[in-house]
Amino acid sequence: MPRIPIALIALGLLSVSPTLRLPAQSLRIPYQTFTLPNGLQVILHEDHSVPVVAVNTWFHVGSADEQPGRTGFAHLFEHIMFMGSEHVPTGEFDRQLEAAGADNNGSTTEDRTNYYEDGPANALALMLYLDSDRLGFLLPEITADKVDLQRGVVQNERRQSYENRPYGLAQENILQRLYPADHPYHWPVIGSMADLQAATIEDVRRFFQTYYTPNNATLAIAGDVTPGDARRLVERYFGDIPRGPAGTRPRPPAVQVPDGVNAVIEDRVQVPRVYDAWHTVKAFAPDDATLDVVANVLAGGRSSRLYRRLVYELQIATDVVAFQDGSRIDGKFEIYATARPGHALSELQMVIDEELKKLADQGPTVREVERAQNGFEAQFLSRMERVGGFGGKADQLNFYNYFVGTPDYFQRDLDRYHRVTQATVQQAVRTYLVAPHRVVLSVVPQWKPELGVKP
Amino acid sequence: MKAAVRWSGSRAVSSGLAGWVLATAAALLTAASPDRLTAQVVDRSKPPVLAPPPALKLPAVQTATLPNGLELTVVEMHKVPVVDVQVMVDAGAARDPADAPGLATFTAAMLQQGAGTRGALEVADEAAFLGAALNTSASFDRAVASVHVPKRRLEAALDLLADVVLRPTFADSEVNRQRELRGAQLVQQRDEPVAVASVAFPAIVFGAAHPYGHPLNGTDAATAALARPRVVDFYRGYYHPDGTRVLIVGDVNLAEARRLVAARFGAWERATVPAFPTAAAPAPAARAVYLIDKPGAAQSVIRIGHVGPPRSTPDWYALDVLNTILGGAFTSRLNQNLRETHGYTYGAFSQFAARRLSGAFVALASVVTAKTDSSLIEFLKELRRIRDEPVPAAELAKAKAYITLGLPGEFETTGGAAGQFRDLLAYGLPLDYYDHYIERINAITAEDVQRAARRYIDPDHFDIVVVGDKSQIEAGIKALNEGPIVYRDVWGQEIK
Numbered sequence: 015m016p017r018i019p020i021a022l023i024a025l026g027l028l029s030v031s032p033t034l035r036l037p038a039q040s041l042r043i044p045y046q047t048f049t050l051p052n053g054l055q056v057i058l059h060e061d062h063s064v065p066v067v068a069v070n071t072w073f074h075v076g077s078a079d080e081q082p083g084r085t086g087f088a089h090l091f092e093h094i095m096f097m098g099s100e101h102v103p104t105g106e107f108d109r110q111l112e113a114a115g116a117d118n119n120g121s122t123t124e125d126r127t128n129y130y131e132d133g134p135a136n137a138l139a140l141m142l143y144l145d146s147d148r149l150g151f152l153l154p155e156i157t158a159d160k161v162d163l164q165r166g167v168v169q170n171e172r173r174q175s176y177e178n179r180p181y182g183l184a185q186e187n188i189l190q191r192l193y194p195a196d197h198p199y200h201w202p203v204i205g206s207m208a209d210l211q212a213a214t215i216e217d218v219r220r221f222f223q224t225y226y227t228p229n230n231a232t233l234a235i236a237g238d239v240t241p242g243d244a245r246r247l248v249e250r251y252f253g254d255i256p257r258g259p260a261g262t263r264p265r266p267p268a269v270q271v272p273d274g275v276n277a278v279i280e281d282r283v284q285v286p287r288v289y290d291a292w293h294t295v296k297a298f299a300p301d302d303a304t305l306d307v308v309a310n311v312l313a314g315g316r317s318s319r320l321y322r323r324l325v326y327e328l329q330i331a332t333d334v335v336a337f338q339d340g341s342r343i344d345g346k347f348e349i350y351a352t353a354r355p356g357h358a359l360s361e362l363q364m365v366i367d368e369e370l371k372k373l374a375d376q377g378p379t380v381r382e383v384e385r386a387q388n389g390f391e392a393q394f395l396s397r398m399e400r401v402g403g404f405g406g407k408a409d410q411l412n413f414y415n416y417f418v419g420t421p422d423y424f425q426r427d428l429d430r431y432h433r434v435t436q437a438t439v440q441q442a443v444r445t446y447l448v449a450p451h452r453v454v455l456s457v458v459p460q461w462k463p464e465l466g467v468k469p
Numbered sequence: 470m471k472a473a474v475r476w477s478g479s480r481a482v483s484s485g486l487a488g489w490v491l492a493t494a495a496a497l498l499t500a501a502s503p504d505r506l507t508a509q510v511v512d513r514s515k516p517p518v519l520a521p522p523p524a525l526k527l528p529a530v531q532t533a534t535l536p537n538g539l540e541l542t543v544v545e546m547h548k549v550p551v552v553d554v555q556v557m558v559d560a561g562a563a564r565d566p567a568d569a570p571g572l573a574t575f576t577a578a579m580l581q582q583g584a585g586t587r588g589a590l591e592v593a594d595e596a597a598f599l600g601a602a603l604n605t606s607a608s609f610d611r612a613v614a615s616v617h618v619p620k621r622r623l624e625a626a627l628d629l630l631a632d633v634v635l636r637p638t639f640a641d642s643e644v645n646r647q648r649e650l651r652g653a654q655l656v657q658q659r660d661e662p663v664a665v666a667s668v669a670f671p672a673i674v675f676g677a678a679h680p681y682g683h684p685l686n687g688t689d690a691a692t693a694a695l696a697r698p699r700v701v702d703f704y705r706g707y708y709h710p711d712g713t714r715v716l717i718v719g720d721v722n723l724a725e726a727r728r729l730v731a732a733r734f735g736a737w738e739r740a741t742v743p744a745f746p747t748a749a750a751p752a753p754a755a756r757a758v759y760l761i762d763k764p765g766a767a768q769s770v771i772r773i774g775h776v777g778p779p780r781s782t783p784d785w786y787a788l789d790v791l792n793t794i795l796g797g798a799f800t801s802r803l804n805q806n807l808r809e810t811h812g813y814t815y816g817a818f819s820q821f822a823a824r825r826l827s828g829a830f831v832a833l834a835s836v837v838t839a840k841t842d843s844s845l846i847e848f849l850k851e852l853r854r855i856r857d858e859p860v861p862a863a864e865l866a867k868a869k870a871y872i873t874l875g876l877p878g879e880f881e882t883t884g885g886a887a888g889q890f891r892d893l894l895a896y897g898l899p900l901d902y903y904d905h906y907i908e909r910i911n912a913i914t915a916e917d918v919q920r921a922a923r924r925y926i927d928p929d930h931f932d933i934v935v936v937g938d939k940s941q942i943e944a945g946i947k948a949l950n951e952g953p954i955v956y957r958d959v960w961g962q963e964i965k
Contacts, residue, residue: 064877064878065523065877086473092473093475102516105805108800110516112867112870113871114519115873115876116874121472122473133878135523136519136521136522136523137522140516143516147513164812166812167808167815170768170812170837171473171815173815174814174815177767178767180661251511283657284660314597315593315596316589316590316593317593317594322590325650326590332657352657355656385594385597388622391619392551392601392602392619392622395550396551396884398548398549399548399551399883400882
């Protein structure tokens with residue numbers, strides 16, 4: 015019998031307070047955790063429903079830890095982690111995993127860098143062998159050629175995902191204006207071409223020695239393996255890697271958005287797009303989930319307020335998106351909408367302003383809040399289906415462990431959304447989404463700045 | 470995207486059924502575990518010897534047929550209380566009338582714009598309220614209406630899905646609204662080089678006369694002419710239980726699924742659906758480079774290929790292995806060469822597109838503008854080498870292992886499993902396909918791979934499509950001497 019990782023507890027219709035709706039289900043991801051003498055924290059979760067296993071490692075370093083002049087370095091380093099280590103020649107990391115039927119990938123954000131391997135349950139020893147070799151034995155194998163090669167790959171990633179994509183440079187233009195130059199969220203994770211070009215092999219060595227230590231990492235293993243077997247393998251492969259120096263992360267400077275930023279950039283596009291961005295709150299701060307609900311009410315699908323006005327009724331936009339983006343040390347809220355041909359961004363901005371004012375003045379309907387909560391609950395359930403990959407259970411255990419210090423925070427996270435009310439949504443709009451502290455960025459066709467939002 | 474990711478490829482194993490319940494491998498794992506060796510120094514000189522992979526145990530895929538001919542397929546997955554429902558209708562874009570390209574995808578989109586007693590926004594509101602992901606879309610081979618929903622809201626979600634499939638309103642006002650929206654989206658599409666390549670490549674490979682040769686989402690002129698009668702005609706012609714398959718994957722059992730579906734789709738009246746169009750693959754043209762100018766582009770988007778075999782070919786197993794070696798995985802030759810050796814790209818891949826009629830072979834990458842010619846040289850080198858030289862044994866073994874051992878992961882989620890089953894049903898492959906899949910893959914030899922490469926990859930007849938900055942790349946491409954340069958517009962059509 016497969017274990018049932020989600021305990022379903024019917025709570026009936028008991029209501030303890032008129033503003034607090036109880037969830038009908040309870041999510042639980044049983045786990046064990048332990049820490050090796052060298053400081054490596056390990057999280058284990060059993061799920062025998064399919065004979066696959068997922069290994070997911072978070073290093074507590076991201077682009078926010080980069081130095082001026084070296085933006086994009088944390089992500090460039092992530093690429094170098096796949097280029098071979100002392101006992102694993104270049105190319106063998108991927109070849110050995112594929113030959114065992116396993117996949118792998120890595121990703122970098124402002125706050126952390128993660129790596130995963132997914133595959134058949136019998137491949138766990140190989141995954142840990144490979145991961146431990148690049149943690150313990152990477153330095154001697156780093157060469158200028160490897161750095162140069164992955165520098166080229168990453169520069170092409172920047173071209174493919176940002177420069178050669180319509181509106182692709184909007185986000186870095188927003189960050190530049192939302193955060194002061196000395197704030198670590200001032201620059202994008204991908205970094206600048208010039209900084210990527212400037213990175214040296216010495217930078218790589220220093221970065222590895224500072225951040226790629228067992229005491230700066232958390233290893234999650236989920237899937238068809240018993241905790242005892244997993245623990246023995248982890249101890250075997252990671253036990254002899256020495257602890258590194260204790261890391262410190264400096265306190266970021268305070269964020270002060272200059273009043274009324276209104277900027278225009280040109281792009282190779284035929285129709286303009288407007289972005290509104292506000293500095294809000296970091297992940298798991300009291301209003302973080304409320305702002306997720308705000309985003310849902312404003313632009314979550316075709317029944318949302320802004321879609322109805324801009325796309326459906328007025329037909330002056332083709333799309334509209336809103337999201338709260340809470341990170342480790344700060345958060346932002348964004349709305350963007352793309353104009354239809356023949357329409358200028360001031361028309362769109364006027365409607366966005368009207369809808370924000372309406373939501374601030376009157377709050378959302380009961381149904382809007384409940385609809386958003388139901389949507390989040392459904393997403394939480396579907397996130398329970400997979401043990402591996404980005405956003406699988408192993409990755410989520412690491413996520414919660416990193417952000418709130420508790421791997422099995424699934425139900426408590428969902429509870430945050432159930433606690434949102436009409437009043438808190440209204441209050442969040444009034445508090446955060448106010449015009450004086452907003453960055454407005456218009457992305458317009460070349461030589462057509464007149465299509466931008468008028469100051 | 471917020472995170473920068475190492476690579477953006479994905480596993481390219483062929484479509485197929487499963488719904489595995491695989492034998493638990495506790496015993497094997499124990500055998501693999503290095504008991505009580507913790508204190509000793511680890512031997513890192515070679516990778517650990519792995520225990521045999523877990524054995525596969527295939528569950529029975531359950532089927533039922535309703536009195537009106539509607540065929541139901543059910544795969545039970547009870548780990549998480551969610552259900553994925555797919556209604557596959559034989560109403561794909563290959564059936565678009567010659568004067569109305571894009572009608573099938575437009576009709577599919579219109580299903581959601583008012584149905585039963587609900588208006589367009591009310592359909593969206595109800596789906597959102599149920600926490601249901603409701604999608605209606607069409608590919609060339611079929612239309613699909615689907616919901617992915619928590620189990621406890623399944624009945625209401627099926628009510629909505631039945632309205633959408635059986636009782637779409639197609640109000641004039643909504644048709645006009647969607648037509649205008651699509652017209653605006655077509656303008657935006659031209660700014661996106663990858664989207665341009667995705668429209669131009671099939672237009673060039675298949676040609677306007679073939680059912681797969683027109684743009685899936687239509688042209689400007691055809692979109693402007695869309696009106697209610699065309700949509701209603703298309704719907705009445707093809708949306709019938711005959712040829713429709715309902716696939717349910719998730720936390721349900723067969724009896725329950727049958728009851729739920731019969732209550733909502735049981736009264737759907739039968740009618741004859743016209744036969745799927747047939748068309749011979751177009752005669753292969755001599756190799757040429759089709760250049761679509763994108764001034765100022767930071768990269769060139771490359772597509773190289775030609776028509777391929779239909780999904781039903783018995784050679785599909787060999788093609789699976791061939792493509793995994795060539796361009797289906799991270800360590801495949803194209804990616805190792807263009808990315809990991811030369812750094813010209815963030816990723817280079819290839820695939821054989823699965824289709825009812827002729828499919829297509831395509832090799833693809835986005836490469837830095839200055840290395841467009843060098844990238845084409847490496848592409849062509851690899852595409853010729855796979856034909857000219859037998860695949861070394863280790864490379865063949867790795868590809869076969871990657872396909873067969875990685876298979877269970879494809880069926881871990883309800884959505885993933887539904888995607889695999891959907892393809893199997895769509896291409897008329899047997900429901901026990903995966904009972905023999907692994908042994909068939911394992912039987913493929915180096916000779917089979919080379920034979921398949923020589924038969925299905927034909928460099929003399931490649932259509933090479935490049936979307937990039939002509940002023941920067943034209944001279945280099947010309948100097949390659951790999952065929953004439955032909956200039957095309959963003960639709961892949963001749964420039965008048």
